[in-house]
Amino acid sequence: MTIVLKGGTLIDGTGAAPVRDTAVVVHDGRVDAVTTAGANTWPRDAEVIDVSGKTILPGLIDCHDHMALHGYELARRWNLDEPGSTKSLRTAQAIQQTLGRGYTAVRDAGGLDAGFRLAVEEGLIRGPRLYTAVTIISPIGGIGDRVAPSGHECLVPPDPASPRGVAHGVEDVRNVVRTMVRAGADVIKCATTGGASSRKGHGPKDAAFTLEEMKALVDEAHALGRKVMCHALGGRGLRIALEAGVDSIEHGCYLDEDPELIPMMAEQGIVFVPTLLVYEYHRESKQPHVKARASALQAHHVEAVQRALAAGVKVVAGTDAGGHGHPPNAGELPLLVAAGLTPMQALQAATGWAAECLGVEQEIGTVEKGKLADLVVAAGDPLADLRILADLERISLVIKGGVVEVRR
Numbered sequence: 001m002t003i004v005l006k007g008g009t010l011i012d013g014t015g016a017a018p019v020r021d022t023a024v025v026v027h028d029g030r031v032d033a034v035t036t037a038g039a040n041t042w043p044r045d046a047e048v049i050d051v052s053g054k055t056i057l058p059g060l061i062d063c064h065d066h067m068a069l070h071g072y073e074l075a076r077r078w079n080l081d082e083p084g085s086t087k088s089l090r091t092a093q094a095i096q097q098t099l100g101r102g103y104t105a106v107r108d109a110g111g112l113d114a115g116f117r118l119a120v121e122e123g124l125i126r127g128p129r130l131y132t133a134v135t136i137i138s139p140i141g142g143i144g145d146r147v148a149p150s151g152h153e154c155l156v157p158p159d160p161a162s163p164r165g166v167a168h169g170v171e172d173v174r175n176v177v178r179t180m181v182r183a184g185a186d187v188i189k190c191a192t193t194g195g196a197s198s199r200k201g202h203g204p205k206d207a208a209f210t211l212e213e214m215k216a217l218v219d220e221a222h223a224l225g226r227k228v229m230c231h232a233l234g235g236r237g238l239r240i241a242l243e244a245g246v247d248s249i250e251h252g253c254y255l256d257e258d259p260e261l262i263p264m265m266a267e268q269g270i271v272f273v274p275t276l277l278v279y280e281y282h283r284e285s286k287q288p289h290v291k292a293r294a295s296a297l298q299a300h301h302v303e304a305v306q307r308a309l310a311a312g313v314k315v316v317a318g319t320d321a322g323g324h325g326h327p328p329n330a331g332e333l334p335l336l337v338a339a340g341l342t343p344m345q346a347l348q349a350a351t352g353w354a355a356e357c358l359g360v361e362q363e364i365g366t367v368e369k370g371k372l373a374d375l376v377v378a379a380g381d382p383l384a385d386l387r388i389l390a391d392l393e394r395i396s397l398v399i400k401g402g403v404v405e406v407r408r
């Protein structure tokens with residue numbers, strides 16, 4: 001089966017300039033050729049889809065999402081406010097909607113069990129390629145430790161598909177990493193600091209884990225062939241993550257405060273996933289401590305992005321969606337431009353660079369011969385206005401692995 005997208009302007013995700021009037025030939029799920037629309041070298045029985053006047057992009061990638069989270073309220077986070085079946089269907093809906101927005105790959109940073117990946121692979125639901133961390137790993141008191149403001153621990157029995165992520169010391173860190181991999185984790189997610197929305201007393205610059213614990217975590221994850229994505233905002237915990245050799249820094253709001261950190265990232269090839277969108281939400285929080293933290297970090301966050309770019313660190317797009325609902329994932333891209341990326345770099349942050357962040361750049365992220373045919377067609381020019389990618393009406397075609405998943 002051959003599909004040809006004919007007449008569109010191609011932005012291939014490598015950072016190369018747009019090419020007008022192209023033909024992207026898809027055969028057996030992969031990109032077979034990228035030529036000019038007039039070349040007409042495809043088989044006669046090919047399905048030709050006229051995308052003249054539109055833009056062809058690689059399927060978009062969100063490097064930091066929480067597909068199975070649907071709010072920050074305690075009862076919701078602890079799965080107390082509705083039956084598990086209802087919650088699972090809510091998650092399935094979010095997964096399907098995300099594909100409909102042109103996102104053909106999503107890395108889940110905690111909360112999504114591997115059964116959802118299986119459901120997409122089996123075709124039970126439509127969805128992006130899912131790469132999941134299963135559960136966030138942190139020590140006692142870290143962001144993955146479920147404790148109420150009263151000090152009570154969450155007593156909901158753990159679901160075997162979502163093992164507990166609290167690790168007790170160096171040896172247990174290795175065991176928890178192994179447990180996540182056994183539960184189907186594609187990537188290991190840990191946290192070495194608090195965050196904007198974490199409990200009082202464990203904020204953006206409060207450390208979690210020792211360097212020894214983090215070294216063990218990274219060593220075990222790498223031994224099992226998994227990358228490590230680390231939630232780290234600032235202070236000593238941020239430095240520990242980098243010294244331990246994680247693969248990406250999530251949030252990284254205060255990377256500008258210690259002049260040694262960004263050069264360490266550049267030297268080790270550590271990717272920066274700033275997740276700007278979630279802090280827009282937190283700056284409107286009704287909780288004063290959350291609002292204050294999100295406001296205090298804003299200028300540092302922008303400075304960190306600019307210094308990272310200048311140092312050659314890859315900056316990629318992640319929404320940290322879930323707690324703040326599931327808004328259009330492409331909402332992150334204009335914010336990256338406001339922080340200093342060019343519009344083309346913002347597109348790379350959600351395509352070619354994002355695939356490198358996930359370690360799947362051999363298969364997806366760019367439109368090149370031999371790659372999996374994950375493609376999105378948008379009405380308009382995203383380089384002129386990235387907001388069009390967040391407009392559902394303009395996402396006219398979504399193809400995953402050569403299969404037309406959405407056509408509007």
Ligand SMILES: [Zn+2]
Nearest residue numbers: 064066109320
């Ligand atoms: Zn997150």
